[in-house]
Amino acid sequence: MNKYTDEQNVKIAKKEYDKLKVGDDFIEKGNTVSGKVSQTIDNRATGEQTYIVTKGGDKITANSPLSEREKVKEVIVLYRGSSAPDELAWGKPDTNNDVAADWLMNDIPAAAMILAGKGTATPQLKSSAKTLKNTLDTYPNAKTYVYAHSLGGMNGSYAIADLSKEQLKRIGGAYLYQCPNIYNLLNAEQKKIADAFTASNKGFIYADLLDFVPLGYGNNKPAVGNVLYVDGKDTGNLGKQHMWGGYQFDKEGNLKLTEAGSAKQSAILQSQSLKYLAKLKKKLSAGGGGLTSSEEKFLEASEAFVRVRTMQARLKRTCDKLEKHYKKDIEQARELWRSTLADARHYGDSLTETEIIGALADGGATEAKIKLKPIEQRKIKLSKLKEIEEAYNDVINQIQHAINEVIEKDQELARTLAEG
Numbered sequence: 350m351n352k353y354t355d356e357q358n359v360k361i362a363k364k365e366y367d368k369l370k371v372g373d374d375f376i377e378k379g380n381t382v383s384g385k386v387s388q389t390i391d392n393r394a395t396g397e398q399t400y401i402v403t404k405g406g407d408k409i410t411a412n413s414p415l416s417e418r419e420k421v422k423e424v425i426v427l428y429r430g431s432s433a434p435d436e437l438a439w440g441k442p443d444t445n446n447d448v449a450a451d452w453l454m455n456d457i458p459a460a461a462m463i464l465a466g467k468g469t470a471t472p473q474l475k476s477s478a479k480t481l482k483n484t485l486d487t488y489p490n491a492k493t494y495v496y497a498h499s500l501g502g503m504n505g506s507y508a509i510a511d512l513s514k515e516q517l518k519r520i521g522g523a524y525l526y527q528c529p530n531i532y533n534l535l536n537a538e539q540k541k542i543a544d545a546f547t548a549s550n551k552g553f554i555y556a557d558l559l560d561f562v563p564l565g566y567g568n569n570k571p572a573v574g575n576v577l578y579v580d581g582k583d584t585g586n587l588g589k590q591h592m593w594g595g596y597q598f599d600k601e602g603n604l605k606l607t608e609a610g611s612a613k614q615s616a617i618l619q620s621q622s623l624k625y626l627a628k629l630k631k632k633l634s635a636g637g638g639g640l641t642s643s644e645e646k647f648l649e650a651s652e653a654f655v656r657v658r659t660m661q662a663r664l665k666r667t668c669d670k671l672e673k674h675y676k677k678d679i680e681q682a683r684e685l686w687r688s689t690l691a692d693a694r695h696y697g698d699s700l701t702e703t704e705i706i707g708a709l710a711d712g713g714a715t716e717a718k719i720k721l722k723p724i725e726q727r728k729i730k731l732s733k734l735k736e737i738e739e740a741y742n743d744v745i746n747q748i749q750h751a752i753n754e755v756i757e758k759d760q761e762l763a764r765t766l767a768e769g
Contacts, residue, residue, distance in 0.1 A: 354602030358524045359593055362496040365400065365427040371410060375402045375425075384425070387411060390480055395472040397504065398429040399480050403488065411487050423521070424491040426484055428477060428508075430499030459503060460529060463565040468534045470507055477504035478511035485516055492521035499562060499591065502528020502554065506573035509546055510539040517542060523552040523574055527591055530554075530565030530572045543573040550575065550617045555604070557581035560590045575617060578610040608666060615662040622655040633765065643759040647752060654748045661741045668734045675727040675734075682727075686720035 353361070364375070375384040387410045388401035403409050404423035411418075462468025470478075485493060497505035502525035509523060510531075523546075535543060546552050552574025556563035559581045566576050581595025597605040606614060626648060633644050640648070693705045700708065709715065756763045 354598075355604035356598045356602035358496070359526070359596060359604070361425070362427070362498055362524060362526055363593070365429045365496065365498060365501060369400050372408050384423075385409070387424075388484075392473075392476050395476040397473045397476045397480065399477065399501075399504075400427040400429075401425070401480075401484055401487075402427065403491075411483075418488050419490050421488045421491045424484060424488050424493045426481060426493060426495050426505070426508075428495070428497035428501035428504040430497070430501040459500075459531065459534070460564060462534055463529050463531065466533050470531075470534055473500070474504055474507040474531070474534070478508040481505075481508035482512070482516065485512075485519055491519070493519055494521045495523040495525070497524075497528065498526045498593075499528055502526060503531045506531050506543075506554070507534070507539075509552065510535050510543040510573050512542060514542070514545070517546060517549075520546070520551060525552070525554045525574065526593065527557065527560050527562050528554065529563060530570065530576075532571050532573060533565070535573075540571075544571065547572065547574055550621050553577055555579055557590065557593075557595045559583055559595055561587065562591055575613065577614055578607040580605045580607045580610070608670075611662070611666050615659050619655055619659040623652065626651055626655070629765075633762075641759070641762075643755050644762060647755045647759075647762060650748050650751045650755065654745065654752065657741070657744055657748065661745060664737065664741060668738055672731060672734055675731050678727050679724050682720045682723040686716055689714055689719060 369375070369386045369389065371386055371389055373386040375386055383406065384402045384404045385406070385408050386400055387403045387408075390397060390399040390401070392398070401411070402425040403421045404425070405421070407417075409417050409421055459468070459471050459474075481493070481495070485491075495505045495509060505523055505525050506528065509517070509520060512520070532540065532543060554563075554566075554572055554574045554576045556566055556576060557579040566572065579596060581590070582597055584590045584594040586594065599605070630640070630648055633640055633648075689709065690705070693709055697705050697708065706716075756766065
């Protein structure tokens with residue numbers, strides 16, 4: 350299960366555009382990730398640029414002894430997106446060659462094939478697939494996580510689809526942003542791997558459709574991972590929109606998704622959590638003696654927590670929608686009374702304010718009826734929404750307290766949970 354928030358995952362992905370060197374610390378704000386850059390790949394022939402990061406404070410590279418590389422438990426593969434055409438400049442042959450490789454050999458041909466609905470892998474997709482396989486071989490005991498953006502997202506998608514079934518088991522997760530859908534560029538065997546990866550709920554493709562780059566999605570088209578549509582704000586700038594500019598996060602670091610995207614994400618998270626609990630139950634029962642009382646309480650409370658949390662997420666989406674609607678009603682009621690008064694003053698310019706109010710009242714148009722009562726009704730409904738949300742929060746806090754209490758009293762269970 351993912352250890353990081355949506356916002357933290359985006360921060361990790363953004364580091365693909367940093368100028369990193371082997372041995373550099375890889376530490377995000379808030380200690381999101383602590384590791385070392387173990388390898389940098391700059392394939393001049395294909396344009397692929399990738400960073401390999403090993404979790405932990407030790408410098409362990411691809412050239413380290415196998416005994417050291419076997420100790421690595423987690424690896425991040427960061428596929429870099431395209432070099433922008435505006436980076437072209439006289440006297441910068443390396444950058445110019447990179448821009449040409451990204452766009453002429455990969456971006457433009459891939460976009461054309463994606464729009465046509467058929468095609469084959471570009472050179473950079475193929476070299477990226479080789480990079481991922483090499484990384485799995487280099488760190489044989491590590492779970493590998495793939496992060497990428499734009500062209501890098503195509504690289505990551507293709508690299509995952511090109512794995513074997515056994516290799517796929519070692520992918521801990523993939524977080525790909527604003528990239529075109531390369532599913533139709535895959536052969537039949539690669540599509541089977543892609544479908545299996547999507548079904549595993551370990552891969553996510555985030556697409557803000559105000560950006561023109563994420564091509565080939567929609568109408569439940571398959572992809573290499575689950576596609577989640579971002580409810581992006583309009584930045585008014587295509588470049589900024591593409592570089593995560595429209596992404597919005599709440600105070601917990603959750604990315605704002607469309608209603609359909611949020612519903613899909615909730616279902617996936619519930620499925621992941623319940624699978625984890627089923628696996629944990631099997632592990633705890635492996636001794637043959639059955640579950641202890643505290644283990645049963647923990648599993649029951651945890652399952653209740655997962656289900657209530659999912660219901661809470663659905664409720665929050667509904668409440669947010671209703672809150673927006675009620676607030677709009679309140680503003681409309683205020684505006685209706687303002688415009689009613691303005692019209693009355695215009696047509697009754699010879700009347701005093703008291704006479705205007707009286708004339709409106711004679712016609713059934715009073716401030717209480719047009720503004721005050723509707724506002725009061727909507728405020729009551731808003732208050733009830735808050736009460737419902739608070740009630741769910743109380744239930745979740747109670748379940749969480751019960752879970753924590755069990756863990757505190759059962760140190761053996763706590764150790765098992767820490768082992769994962």
